[in-house]
Amino acid sequence: MSTQRTETMTRSSRKSKPVQAAKTHKRPAKTARVEARTSARKKSFYQRAADLKGQSFTEFVEDSLDQAAALAHKEFEALELSARDSKAFVTALLADAAPSRTLTAAAKRYKERMEA
């Protein structure tokens, strides 16, 4: 990828479509370069994929990274439960259960160590 010249990560407006270029497109105040070294084989695989989608290489990379990053963030920030898991979760929250003997003993050991 480092061999590919990418000036900025802003989307390039296509000259053939002046209508689209006329759209109010907010340009981000600051841009940064993203560089990554990969095999020539992978690079051309990515390039072909970008061509298939009719995107520039930069557009393709940015879109793909956006999706991957959103997924990674989501995994560490939230969990979407299924219907039966939602029910089980809420039932447990509202149940007001008491801790088991094993857990109570573990907490007791912990507190004793902390006081020592």
Added chain:
Amino acid sequence: MHQVTEEIEFTVEPLAKKHKRADFSCGSEPLDRYLKNQASQDAKRGVAVPFVLVTPVNKVIGYYTLSAFSIELEKLPEAQVRKLPKYPDVPTTLLGRLATDQNYRGLGLGEHLLMDALHRSYRATSQIASYAVVVDAKDESAVAFYKKYDFQQFQDRANRLFLPMSLIKKLFS
């Protein structure tokens, strides 16, 4: 198996520069790498708070991370929803990682770290609402470890388990 000895001295502290973690080895490469390369950055950015279990010479022999986490619920019956504080998103605490050095097994350090994490999570509820502690279990033995301490496994997310804060409260108040 090691002989269980309670002789070892240690404390649990928020990760700081003075903590030596170059030799940490828990048997899982990603968990070792996280502690060595990523944990400080996560702390700086507020993504997760790492806590380390250290010996008196600041050698790290265990750690865990806590972060704010949200459980998103499916549609539920009106009667149940009314009793919930914030539907459909329930604020919880994620215990994302927990690891102990493999040279210090059989000392109950994993249990101590888990109790410390539960205790801190509970104390934090005076500042931030949290209705459960959610854990990420890397494998079957991790699942078994958490189940032993009353954690309940999600049926459709088998690598995630939870413990209601109301239950944790009973341990520490």
